[in-house]
Structures are given as C-alpha cells and as structure tokens.
Amino acid sequence: MASNNPVLNKIEELKPTFIKRLSDAIAIPAVSGDESLRPKVVEKAHFLAKQLKDLGFHDIQLKDLGVQPPPVSDSNLKLPPVILSRYGNNDSKNKKKTILIYGHYDVQPALKEDGWDTEPFTFYLDEEKQIMRGRGVTDDTGPLLGWLNVVQAYREAGKELPVNLITCFEGMEESGSIGLDKLIIEEADKYFKDVDTVCISDNYWLGTKKPVLTYGLRGCNYYQITIKGPKADLHSGVFGGCVAEPMIDLVHVLQSLVKPNGEIQIAGIKEMVAPVTETENQIYEKIDFSVEELNQAIGSKTSLYDNKRDILMHRWRYPSLSIHGVEGAFYGPGAKTVIPGQVIGKFSIRTVPDIDSKKLDQLVIDHCNKVFAELKSPNTFKTELVHDGNYWITDPFNKSFTAAARATKDIYGVEPDLTREGGSIPITLTFEKALKTNVLLLPMGRGDDAAHSINEKLDVSNYINGMKIMANYLLYYSED
Numbered sequence: 001m002a003s004n005n006p007v008l009n010k011i012e013e014l015k016p017t018f019i020k021r022l023s024d025a026i027a028i029p030a031v032s033g034d035e036s037l038r039p040k041v042v043e044k045a046h047f048l049a050k051q052l053k054d055l056g057f058h059d060i061q062l063k064d065l066g067v068q069p070p071p072v073s074d075s076n077l078k079l080p081p082v083i084l085s086r087y088g089n090n091d092s093k094n095k096k097k098t099i100l101i102y103g104h105y106d107v108q109p110a111l112k113e114d115g116w117d118t119e120p121f122t123f124y125l126d127e128e129k130q131i132m133r134g135r136g137v138t139d140d141t142g143p144l145l146g147w148l149n150v151v152q153a154y155r156e157a158g159k160e161l162p163v164n165l166i167t168c169f170e171g172m173e174e175s176g177s178i179g180l181d182k183l184i185i186e187e188a189d190k191y192f193k194d195v196d197t198v199c200i201s202d203n204y205w206l207g208t209k210k211p212v213l214t215y216g217l218r219g220c221n222y223y224q225i226t227i228k229g230p231k232a233d234l235h236s237g238v239f240g241g242c243v244a245e246p247m248i249d250l251v252h253v254l255q256s257l258v259k260p261n262g263e264i265q266i267a268g269i270k271e272m273v274a275p276v277t278e279t280e281n282q283i284y285e286k287i288d289f290s291v292e293e294l295n296q297a298i299g300s301k302t303s304l305y306d307n308k309r310d311i312l313m314h315r316w317r318y319p320s321l322s323i324h325g326v327e328g329a330f331y332g333p334g335a336k337t338v339i340p341g342q343v344i345g346k347f348s349i350r351t352v353p354d355i356d357s358k359k360l361d362q363l364v365i366d367h368c369n370k371v372f373a374e375l376k377s378p379n380t381f382k383t384e385l386v387h388d389g390n391y392w393i394t395d396p397f398n399k400s401f402t403a404a405a406r407a408t409k410d411i412y413g414v415e416p417d418l419t420r421e422g423g424s425i426p427i428t429l430t431f432e433k434a435l436k437t438n439v440l441l442l443p444m445g446r447g448d449d450a451a452h453s454i455n456e457k458l459d460v461s462n463y464i465n466g467m468k469i470m471a472n473y474l475l476y477y478s479e480d
C-alpha cells in the first residue's frame with residue numbers, strides 16, 4: 001500500500017535537509033528578465049547540476065541554447081542552459097516507465113523596495129506559522145527541488161525508484177522559454193526518446209484548502225511599444241508645451257487597448273474565442289472556490305465579478321490584457337519634473353482556445369499603429385512581440401492524472417478538483433506535440449502563495465505533502 005510507502009516517513013525525517021536545500025537555492029537571484037543578472041541564472045544551473053550529481057543522476061548535460069534573440073539590449077547575451085539528466089536506466093530485465101520532469105530555475109524580478117517584509121533572495125522561515133518566504137519558493141524552485149528531494153528520500157529509505165526520470169530544467173520560463181522549443185524538438189528522438197509521460201509542478205491550487213490537478217493553461221503573448229522623441233530626458237518647465245512627449249503618446253495608445261472592466265478593445269480578438277459549451281457550463285459549480293478566497297489571495301475586494309462562475313471563466317477560458325509597466329518613465333517617490341525622452345510600454349495578452357497567435361500579433365500591431373497614427377505625433381513608434389507561448393488543454397482522466405489523483409487522495413484524504421489555470425507555461429504544448437505524450441500539471445503550492453508578487457511564500461506543509469504526492473505518483477504511474 002502506497003500510503004504505507006516508507007519513503008513518506010523518510011520525507012518527514014529529511015524535512016530539515018529539504019528546507020536547507022531550498023534556502024541555498026533561493027539565495028541565488030536567478031532573474032531571467034534582468035540581463036545584468038544572467039550570470040546568476042547560470043550559477044543556479046550549476047548549483048542544480050551539482051545537486052543532481054550528488055543524488056545519483058547521470059548523463060547530466062547543460063545544454064547551450066546560444067544567444068538571446070532581439071529585443072534585447074546586449075546582442076551577445078547568452079541564454080541560460082537547459083539541464084538534462086537521467087535517474088535510472090532501462091536494461092533488458094528492468095523495463096521501467098520513464099517520466100520527464102520539467103521545472104524552471106529562473107525567477108521573476110524582486111526588490112525589497114517593492115514592499116517585501118524581508119529580503120527576497122534571503123530565505124525566511126516563519127517558525128510559528130511554518131511558512132517559507134523568498135523569491136522562487138513556490139514558483140518554481142520549491143517544486144523543482146521537490147523532485148530531487150523525492151529521489152533522495154527513495155534512496156535513503158532503501159527503495160528503488162519505481163520509474164526512470166529525465167529532467168528538463170530551464171532558466172528562461174519567466175521570459176517566454178526562449179530557445180526551449182527547438183531543443184525539445186531536436187531531442188525528441190534522442191535524449192527524450194523513452195519518455196512515457198511529462199509531469200510539471202509549476203502551478204498552484206485554486207484556493208488555499210483543496211488540492212487540485214490542472215488540465216488547462218492560458219497562453220501568453222507579451223508585447224512592447226517603444227516611443228522615441230527627444231534625444232534625452234528634458235526639463236518640463238523649459239520644454240513642456242512645445243515638444244511631443246513620448247509618454248503622452250504612450251498613455252493614449254495603452255488606454256485604447258482595454259477598458260477598466262477588462263474588456264479588450266482590439267478588434268477581431270473576441271471573435272476567435274471558442275464558444276462556451278453546455279458541458280463546460282456545468283464544471284464551474286462543482287469547483288471548490290469562493291469570491292472570498294479570491295479576495296483573500298489579492299488582499300482586497302477589487303474583483304471585477306461577484307460570483308465564482310464569472311471569476312473562473314475570466315481566469316481560465318477568456319483572454320485578458322494586462323498593462324505591466326513603462327521602462328524609461330519616472331516612477332520613484334517625489335515629484336520629478338521630467339519629460340522622458342524615450343519610453344517602452346509593456347503589456348501582454350493571456351490567450352485561450354481558439355486564438356491564433358500569429359493573427360493576434362497582427363491585430364495588436366495594426367491596432368497600435370492605427371491609434372498612434374491618429375495622434376499625428378512626430379515621435380517614432382514601434383510595437384513588437386517580445387515572446388509568446390501557447391495555451392494548452394488536455395484530458396484529465398488519462399493514466400497519469402489517475403495516478404496523481406490517487407496519490408493526492410492518499411495525502412490529503414480528498415479527491416483533487418480538476419482545474420484550469422489562468423497562467424502560462426509556454427512549453428507545455430511543445431512537450432505534448434514533440435514527444436507525442438500526455439502532460440500532467442501537479443501543483444505543490446496554494447492559490448495565495450503570491451507568485452510573481454511581494455512576499456512569495458510556500459507553506460512547509462505544502463512542500464512536504466507535495467513531495468509525498470510526487471513519491472506516490474511515481475509509484476502509481478509505474479503500475480500497469
């Protein structure tokens with residue numbers, strides 16, 4: 001019986017070791033979106049490769065993906081490596097199934113000044129609440145290390161791993177997984193040739209109490225608008241009123257994209273969204289989630305919808321457009337009277353079935369060009385795609401989901417809810433297509449973990465129970 005799996009006790013016993021491993025990893029500020037921190041992303045790859053080696057993984061390869069394509073400031077900037085490795089081997093008398101474990105070791109940017117209670121790259125354990133804090137604890141360093149920890153627990157419990165593992169850990173997920181598609185396609189018949197299924201632990205429960213398994217993701221197309229005017233920033237008293245201000249142009253274009261109620265204003269997008277079916281209509285009622293849980297996760301009562309169904313549909317199955325920020329604009333405290341000479345506005349669209357990504361890019365660029373032309377501004381203007389990643393949806397009743405549901409029930413005593421997610425993991429669809437296999441999303445953290453936000457956290461219980469689920473999932477998936 002897997003609930004008596006001795007590996008589960010070993011996971012409890014090794015808790016301090018696993019917390020220390022996470023603490024060491026969090027200390028490396030592997031921010032893929034910050035070019036100046038690229039050496040740190042590479043350092044984290046080497047840190048992980050050493051951990052894998054010490055745990056008995058073999059054939060460890062740090063795959064070079066070449067230089068980062070534009071738009072990028074440094075045209076020689078190298079992409080961080082993808083870490084491939086194996087645990088276990090098939091020989092003639094030992095034919096085990098092979099699971100590919102995907103995770104990402106890069107993280108979102110984080111500064112203490114953003115409002116963190118502690119330094120984001122100094123791991124913090126709240127002993128009383130048993131909550132761990134730091135950039136990456138839940139997205140995705142904690143879950144990624146979970147797999148390594150599970151291998152250690154199997155080894156120290158004296159149990160053979162019931163499956164073979166292949167790792168594919170990337171360092172660019174938070175920046176669109178640039179370069180990874182090509183590598184997966186190239187390795188499909190080589191390094192990945194024995195893969196039976198893919199498991200990704202890089203998402204979250206919907207709420208805070210009930211575990212879930214995830215069968216859908218939205219895609220993400222990220223754009224930037226660059227507006228250039230004066231050669232340098234100007235004094236607004238000296239020049240204000242007689243120069244065309246890039247920031248004023250940008251505000252006009254950005255406001256044309258979306259209404260405050262979330263409605264996207266770009267013509268042609270709505271028409272590409274798949275209609276709601278009767279079967280789909282019925283799934284929302286059964287999901288364990290409430291408006292209060294959303295309010296708790298966002299720390300306010302600012303939801304656009306007052307009922308569960310609309311909230312879930314707008315998170316999972318409708319597109320959304322978010323405006324993220326403006327590079328070059330004044331944003332600090334105080335009252336600087338500056339006219340920024342050049343600004344870069346950033347926004348993204350979360351995509352859903354059946355939006356055609358290339359058609360979307362054209363609609364977005366045409367829309368922005370049209371609105372800018374109407375301004376009759378002498379400034380220069382360019383809208384471009386920074387990166388994209390497709391949406392994904394699968395059948396949640398295949399062998400891998402069934403094994404994961406059983407493993408989850410062992411640990412939490414309930415059947416997990418089957419959910420979709422509003423976030424994106426750009427590479428999911430590529431795995432499915434290139435390896436001709438299923439993908440399972442097996443989340444570790446909770447819906448209020450504040451991934452991408454300040455004070456990102458992971459409850460110790462989710463870390464430990466998440467590993468126990470992984471351990472039993474490997475066992476159940478190995479069975480015929």
Ligand SMILES: NCC(=O)N[C@@H](Cc1c[nH]cn1)C(=O)O
Binds near residue numbers: 173174175220222424
């Ligand atoms: N945990 C998954 C995650 O956070 N994914 C990112 C991926 C992304 C896409 N474009 C930029 N980053 C997300 O924002 O959903």
Ligand SMILES: [Zn+2]
Binds near residue numbers: 140203
């Ligand atoms: Zn992630």
Ligand SMILES: [Zn+2]
Binds near residue numbers: 108139174451
């Ligand atoms: Zn993320």
